[in-house]
Amino acid sequence: MITKEAPVAAPAPARTTPEPPRPNKKRRAWDEAPRWQIYLPLGIYLVFTLIPFYWILLFALRPAGSSSLIPWPMTTVHFEKVWTDRSFGTFFYNSVLVGVATLIMTTLVALAGGYALARFDFKIKRAFMLALLCSQFVPGALLLVPLFEIFAELQMINSLGSVIIAETVFQLPLSIILISNFIKNVPYSLEEAAWVDGCNRFKAFRVVVLPLLRPGLIAVGSFAFVHSWNHFLFALMFLNNQEKQTIPVGLNTLMSADSVDLGALAAGGIIAAVPVVIVFAFIQKWLITGFSAGAVKG
Amino acid sequence: MAHAAAVAKPPRPPRRRRASATPRRLPYLLIGPAALLMLGFIAYPVISVFYYSLQNYNPTKPWRNGFAGFDNFTRIFTDDPLFWDTLVFSAKWVFVEVGLQLLFGLALALIVNQTFVGRGLGRALVFSPWAVSGVLTSAIWVLLYNSQTGITRYLADMGIGDYGVSWLSDTSTVFPAAVVADLWRGVPFFAILILADLQSVSKDLYEAAEVDGASRFKQFWHITLPHLKDAIILSTLLRMVWEFNNVDLLYTLTGGGPAGETTTLPLYIANTSVDAHDFGYASALTTVAFLILLFCSMVYLRLSKFGGEK
Numbered sequence: 303m304i305t306k307e308a309p310v311a312a313p314a315p316a317r318t319t320p321e322p323p324r325p326n327k328k329r330r331a332w333d334e335a336p337r338w339q340i341y342l343p344l345g346i347y348l349v350f351t352l353i354p355f356y357w358i359l360l361f362a363l364r365p366a367g368s369s370s371l372i373p374w375p376m377t378t379v380h381f382e383k384v385w386t387d388r389s390f391g392t393f394f395y396n397s398v399l400v401g402v403a404t405l406i407m408t409t410l411v412a413l414a415g416g417y418a419l420a421r422f423d424f425k426i427k428r429a430f431m432l433a434l435l436c437s438q439f440v441p442g443a444l445l446l447v448p449l450f451e452i453f454a455e456l457q458m459i460n461s462l463g464s465v466i467i468a469e470t471v472f473q474l475p476l477s478i479i480l481i482s483n484f485i486k487n488v489p490y491s492l493e494e495a496a497w498v499d500g501c502n503r504f505k506a507f508r509v510v511v512l513p514l515l516r517p518g519l520i521a522v523g524s525f526a527f528v529h530s531w532n533h534f535l536f537a538l539m540f541l542n543n544q545e546k547q548t549i550p551v552g553l554n555t556l557m558s559a560d561s562v563d564l565g566a567l568a569a570g571g572i573i574a575a576v577p578v579v580i581v582f583a584f585i586q587k588w589l590i591t592g593f594s595a596g597a598v599k600g
Numbered sequence: 601m602a603h604a605a606a607v608a609k610p611p612r613p614p615r616r617r618r619a620s621a622t623p624r625r626l627p628y629l630l631i632g633p634a635a636l637l638m639l640g641f642i643a644y645p646v647i648s649v650f651y652y653s654l655q656n657y658n659p660t661k662p663w664r665n666g667f668a669g670f671d672n673f674t675r676i677f678t679d680d681p682l683f684w685d686t687l688v689f690s691a692k693w694v695f696v697e698v699g700l701q702l703l704f705g706l707a708l709a710l711i712v713n714q715t716f717v718g719r720g721l722g723r724a725l726v727f728s729p730w731a732v733s734g735v736l737t738s739a740i741w742v743l744l745y746n747s748q749t750g751i752t753r754y755l756a757d758m759g760i761g762d763y764g765v766s767w768l769s770d771t772s773t774v775f776p777a778a779v780v781a782d783l784w785r786g787v788p789f790f791a792i793l794i795l796a797d798l799q800s801v802s803k804d805l806y807e808a809a810e811v812d813g814a815s816r817f818k819q820f821w822h823i824t825l826p827h828l829k830d831a832i833i834l835s836t837l838l839r840m841v842w843e844f845n846n847v848d849l850l851y852t853l854t855g856g857g858p859a860g861e862t863t864t865l866p867l868y869i870a871n872t873s874v875d876a877h878d879f880g881y882a883s884a885l886t887t888v889a890f891l892i893l894l895f896c897s898m899v900y901l902r903l904s905k906f907g908g909e910k
Contacts, residue, residue: 441845532733
């Protein structure tokens with residue numbers, strides 16, 4: 303329909319200089335909306351996004367009973383109380399353990415499975431793919447009772463291992479699909495070239511493919527970490543001992559108390575938010591490239 | 601396309617065979633851990649849910665335990681108004697949430713896809729609630745909706761509304777209040793996925809459309825939207841399933857109340873199994889919920905002609 307010459311030909315008569323306007327024009331097409339059409343809606347949405355964050359900071363930093371809208375005079379008393387009296391220090395440690403273990407297990411297992419799907423044809427491949435897709439519809443929350451019985455059988459109730467396994471399992475299907483797509487984007491010929499140079503399959507993978515997977519692995523790993531850090535039901539069900547509980551369960555306990563200590567709740571919320579916000583700020587760029595490289599396009 | 605061809609074409613078989621010592625067993629070894637984990641902790645629990653759905657199974661009333669046939673299912677469909685109530689509320693919750701999240705997420709993605717000063721910071725701030733958990737979202741909005749020191753108090757100071765109003769304990773305001781809280785966290789999910797997909801729209805298309813004199817709206821309608829179609833269908837589906845299944849937020853924000861006003865089907869099931877210990881009946885409810893979900897997903901994928909045209 304549209305010939306290649308058209309873009310060059312059209313702007314030429316309008317401009318006095320034929321060459322420079324082209325890149326300019328190109329950007330105009332979509333990228334350059336009027337400024338107010340960007341800043342006005344973005345500003346309104348930012349207010350909606352940021353007020354809740356400000357609100358929790360406000361409650362965490364101002365003394366109990368104050369109704370000032372500025373957290374001044376500032377106090378750290380809520381943090382001290384939550385960290386020691388409400389054992390958020392212990393919860394924090396448990397949550398980090400669960401998050402990191404889930405991240406490592408999910409990434410390793412999904413890397414192996416994803417490589418198999420991307421590079422081999424084998425008998426049960428289709429069935430395995432179908433199982434991955436179907437498991438997306440299996441609600442973890444609705445399997446709580448049988449899962450509880452399995453972990454009771456394995457003597458794993460009240461151990462963090464139960465939560466780590468459960469989080470990993472429900473994180474796996476999506477991670478495998480994502481990673482296999484990332485690997486498909488790496489040309490097979492690169493690996494073959496490494497074999498010719500004397501690498502075995504594993505070394506070729508490690509030296510050639512793995513570095514190229516970095517954005518994708520960061521996206522998948524951080525996904526697993528953030529999910530397990532945030533997830534609540536498994537920890538609530540499988541960990542009865544207060545010493546073993548995680549941050550979301552601690553927050554829920556604060557919230558379901560008869561008279562909620564708002565300052566403590568806010569401080570606990572900040573403690574819950576800090577790691578994920580740091581992870582998020584760090585990976586934000588990779589997240590977009592990671593997803594656009596492999597995600598939705600099957 | 602290119603990489604698919606590279607994988608499909610068998611590139612010089614002898615070399616390939618030499619490089620992999622055990623080509624037959626290797627793929628099975630590689631998917632082994634994943635397959636075992638999923639068999640043990642997804643497939644087996646699912647099967648046991650199906651099994652329990654045909655049983656009377658209640659640890660607090662062991663004398664009644666035993667085979668129940670389809671009694672549990674008969675009870676669901678003929679004798680349980682709560683099932684229908686919670687199912688209707690689930691549908692309402694999922695449609696309103698996913699619809700609004702998609703709408704705002706799409707708009708947001710289009711905005712932050714533009715080039716403007718402060719884009720990086722803008723993106724980071726706007727996306728940040730994505731990383732926040734359901735429980736933390738609840739904690740934040742409990743502080744905001746609190747009747748004594750929440751936002752209504754400051755609104756009342758300015759002469760808007762009354763003092764002591766609690767949106768979460770009033771049956772007429774609890775639904776919009778919960779929806780807004782979940783939107784706050786849910787919109788970035790769509791925005792991130794759609795923004796990721798926007799990166800792969802060919803700039804040449806816009807250039808050509810511009811030359812043809814198409815308005816910006818027309819460019820969106822004829823170029824951007826068709827390109828995003830598959831991503832939108834898939835992310836809406838995933839999100840609908842997720843919103844249906846996820847109980848974190850409602851469990852902690854409203855507890856399904858006031859007066860059962862915000863109880864979704866999964867929340868009802870959780871209450872039936874955890875509080876009432878009626879595992880057999882909860883399993884039957886789970887089976888029904890699972891089948892409804894599967895059916896709706898198939899209908900959705902069929903209606904939306906996913907993957908067609910390309």
